[in-house]
Amino acid sequence: MTATDTDIAVVGAGIVGVACALQLARQGRRVLLIDRQAPGHGASYGNAGHLATEQVFPIADLSILKRLPAMLLDPMGPLRLDWKYLPRALPWFTRLLLNLRPAPFQRSVAGIRALNENSLGAWQRLLASIDRSPLLKEDGSLLVFERHESRQALAALRARMQAQGVPVDLWSAEAVSEAAPQLSPSILGGLFFPRTGHFLDPYHVVCEMFSAAKAGGVRFLRAEVSGGRVHGQGVSLASDQGPLEASQVLISAGAHSAKLTATLTGRRVPLDTERGYHLMLPAEQQRLPFAVTSLERKFIMTPMADGLRLAGTVEFAGLEAPPSMQRAWQLHRLSKGLFRRELDAEGATPWMGFRPSLPDSLPVIDRVADGKVLLAFGHQHLGLTQAAVTAEWMGRLVNGEDCPQISAYRLSRF
Known part of the structure; x- marks a missing residue:
């Protein structure tokens, strides 16, 4: 395909890439969307489904230093670092620790x-524009606690969130029981x-967005992009379906973005991977009215059209190690005691993504x-949000256009 066929080639058909392709096509750009899988089949397929606007803090704080031994030794812990991956992860974790200093x-x-x-509001506008507003339930979410000794931690978290302008209400046990009686x-x-x-x-959301994008002129090519170069007329991409030409390229390939970014820009990006797991329970569509997270057990339960999704575990083991599906099944074990009647895991x-x-x-x-x-x-875990x-x-x-909002997200910060 020549540059005259394509204004912007979007590499990556996850939820971010598809949303960008739709937006750019509506602005009159000729867009080619490229992915080695069908749209929405990466991390977008299995995320927790929670619109997590309340999660305004980084993925770790200084307590991670105390948790490091458990991260290395407990294969079923909520935050795990595979000891075999530690040498490759060490530079990334060093940067993480440096970013825990007060100013960064x-x-x-x-x-x-800011995001x-x-x-x-952005999701409300996007879903309304494709006539799919009912796919998002704007009914809030709940963080529950079970131990008396957790009250202080909960109060501290509430104060931190209020200081950041996050709307948050303190609920009693009676209020929880009334809203979520099970x-x-x-x-x-x-x-x-x-x-x-x-x-x-979440996967259906990507599919509906992709359908709207196709109707707006976005073309899709199932291909794996292996490299490319920037030249005077635009960008050339190498793929297993042959060379591709475009005036511009948008790299939105999630965990696979670093290599192409380095090839086209000469800049190494310290990108690593949080391997996330979920367990989908098809027999539990009606158990919860909204997403519920456990403070002590550190996982989330989200009601969906096809069942109840248990998610939230994080593992650092890179892109190549096979998934440890016992971590997904561990989520069902974590749910025991949170309900009046145990969750049904039939089917x-x-x-893992x-x-x-x-x-x-x-x-x-x-x-x-x-x-x-x-x-x-x-x-990270806020791609859907x-x-x-x-x-x-x-x-x-x-x-x-002048877009001062993006100053914090520029590549030059690395």
């Missing part, structure tokens, strides 16, 4: 908050986040190489 930590919080504060009476209360929500089927299906993560917990959203290379990746607002900001970048 506050920059990360401000960057996450999250705009995320709900939860265990052992739950002592929790924090309710009214400006959050959940998607009934349950486990899943790669979340792209940078050591400052911020994505890269940028326009480089004289505008020929666009970047939108590294959203931040996809729609990322697409809006990318649209402004492509139009050459």
Whole structure:
């Protein structure tokens, strides 16, 4: 395909890439969307489905130092670092620790908050534009606790969130029981986040967006991009389906974005992977009214059209190690005691996907190489939450508009 056929080649058909392709096509660009899988079959397929606008803090704080032995030794822990992967992960974790110093930590919080504060409105606009608003349930989410000794930690978290402008309500045990009567009476209360929500089927959301993008002229090519170069007329990409030409390329390939970014820009990006797991329980569609997270057990349960999705475990083991599906089944064991009646795991299906993560917990959203290379990746576990607002900001970048919002997400910070 020649540059005259394609204004922008979008590499990566996850939720961020598809949202950007749709936005750019609506701005009159001829868009080619490229992925080695069908749209939505990467991390977007199996995420927790939670519109996590309340999660404004980085993926780790200084307590990670105390947890490091458990991360290495407990294969079923909520945060695991495979000891065989440690030598490759060490530079990334060193950067992570450096970003926990007060000034960079506050920059990360401000960057996450800026995206999250705009995320709900952006999703409302995007879904309304494709006539699919009911796919998002704007009914809030709940963080529950079970131990009396957790009250202090819960109060501290509430204060930190209020300081960041996150809407949060303190719920008593009675309020939890009234709203979610199937939860265990052992739950002592929790924090309710009214400006959050959940998607009934994250994969279906990508499919509906992709259908709208195709109707708007976006073409899709199933291919694996292996490299490329920037030249005077645009960008040449090498793929297993032959060479591809475009005036611009948008790299939005999630955990697989670093190599192509380095090839086209000469900049190494410290991108690593949070391997996330879920367990889907098809017999449990009606158990919860909204997403519920356990403070002590550190996982989330999201009601969806096809069942209840248990998710939240994080593993650092790279892109090549085989999945450890026992981590997915561990989520069912973690749920025991949270309900009046144990969750039914009949027909349950486990899943693992790669979340792209940078050591400052911020994505890269940028326009480089004289505008020929666009970047939108590294959203860690907030890709679903931040996809729609990322697409809006990318649209402004492509139009050459002043976009001061993206200063915190530029590639040059590395």
